Amino acid sequence: EFRFGPCRVEGVVLSELWEAFSAMKSTVQTQDDITSVRLLKSQVLHNVSDAESCYLVHSLLKFYLNTVFKNYPSKVAKFKISKSFSTLANNFFVIVSKLHPSKDKDMLSISESAHRRFLLFCKAFKQMDTEAALVKAFGEVDILLTWMQNFYHL
Amino acid sequence: TLTEDAFGLLRYVKFHSSNFENILMWDSGPASTPDMVYNVLYKRYGETEWLAKAGCQRTKQKSCNLTMETGNFTEFYYANVSVVSSGIQITSKRSERFNSLQHTTIKPPAVTCIPQVRSIQMLIHPTFTPVLSEDGHQLTLEEIFQDLFYRLELHVNHTYLMHLEGKQREYEFLGLTPDTQFLGYITILAPMWSKESAPYVCQVKTLPDRTWT
Numbered sequence: 001e002f003r004f005g006p007c008r009v010e011g012v013v014l015s016e017l018w019e020a021f022s023a024m025k026s027t028v029q030t031q032d033d034i035t036s037v038r039l040l041k042s043q044v045l046h047n048v049s050d051a052e053s054c055y056l057v058h059s060l061l062k063f064y065l066n067t068v069f070k071n072y073p074s075k076v077a078k079f080k081i082s083k084s085f086s087t088l089a090n091n092f093f094v095i096v097s098k099l100h101p102s103k104d105k106d107m108l109s110i111s112e113s114a115h116r117r118f119l120l121f122c123k124a125f126k127q128m129d130t131e132a133a134l135v136k137a138f139g140e141v142d143i144l145l146t147w148m149q150n151f152y153h154l
Numbered sequence: 155t156l157t158e159d160a161f162g163l164l165r166y167v168k169f170h171s172s173n174f175e176n177i178l179m180w181d182s183g184p185a186s187t188p189d190m191v192y193n194v195l196y197k198r199y200g201e202t203e204w205l206a207k208a209g210c211q212r213t214k215q216k217s218c219n220l221t222m223e224t225g226n227f228t229e230f231y232y233a234n235v236s237v238v239s240s241g242i243q244i245t246s247k248r249s250e251r252f253n254s255l256q257h258t259t260i261k262p263p264a265v266t267c268i269p270q271v272r273s274i275q276m277l278i279h280p281t282f283t284p285v286l287s288e289d290g291h292q293l294t295l296e297e298i299f300q301d302l303f304y305r306l307e308l309h310v311n312h313t314y315l316m317h318l319e320g321k322q323r324e325y326e327f328l329g330l331t332p333d334t335q336f337l338g339y340i341t342i343l344a345p346m347w348s349k350e351s352a353p354y355v356c357q358v359k360t361l362p363d364r365t366w367t
Contacts, residue, residue, distance in 0.1 A: 036200065038199050038230075
């Protein structure tokens with residue numbers, strides 16, 4: 001079960017996500033030759049409080065679904081990774097659909113803090129050529145999963 | 155510009171990690187010549203500057219210990235090996251992106267098996283890693299993998315097996331036959347990261363029962 005602060009997500013097996021990404025990792029990451037740029041920098045993911053985590057993971061996974069995965073199918077066929085890609089995308093969709101970040105006013109400062117982190121990620125993404133940014137973001141799923149692992153309980 | 159490895163000079167630049175000891179390894183290609191030496195650079199993913207690894211410059215070795223340089227297991231790293239001949243850099247090859255938490259394998263535990271007359275004790279020793287905590291002490295595998303536990307099996311005979319598991323480090327198999335040979339298998343597991351060590355195997359014989367002699 002994932003526990004992103006007050007947000008609970010059951011029914012997702014993290015090792016399956018790892019397995020899916022590991023099957024693609026080598027193929028995907030070797031397409032990214034820009035080793036001096038990292039989208040999911042430590043300022044985005046380090047020291048995220050439990051309370052912030054639900055907002056941040058919701059924003060990040062929605063971005064991955066609506067921007068990264070949506071624009072990646074052309075490569076999926078080329079690299080023959082469709083099964084693993086679908087597993088990953090479907091699980092991200094399940095997680096997002098089960099996340100309900102609170103809209104209470106007293107959570108405003110926390111949600112804004114999470115949003116600032118997300119904007120750091122978006123800014124780095126937009127500063128790159130779109131194609132290169134898509135490849136890089138996809139290749140950084142292991143960084144995202146490593147962070148999500150902190151909130152996973154067997 | 156540096157030519158890619160078109161001449162078969164450099165192959166398999168790869169990190170090999172076990173218990174967080176991170177060794178970069180590579181192989182020369184068929185076109186290599188005896189005078190060729192290697193330079194190793196490394197960097198954290200996202201940073202611009204490559205750093206030279208002291209001790210792995212102009213080396214003839216085909217491995218380089220980058221444990222300390224890649225010791226932060228929340229970080230991601232790259233390494234780069236270049237081939238130099240007669241002072242000229244001919245080609246270079248980059249490793250895959252490396253993170254020790256993902257890539258390290260777990261070695262078998264160190265265990266002391268102590269036979270008694272009708273039992274066998276098994277004391278599992280903590281496994282220290284090169285990873286340092288913020289206050290500078292060496293972290294154990296238990297401190298890094300929160301869900302780590304031990305699985306112990308005692309093979310009594312071909313058909314009968316006793317099994318214990320848990321997070322503690324001291325175990326005792328009870329109710330055994332005196333003066334009998336047993337095989338113990340002790341494994342470390344960290345399920346969250348789908349990691350499992352090879353077993354430590356101890357062969358031990360219970361003591362003879364001298365109470366009635």
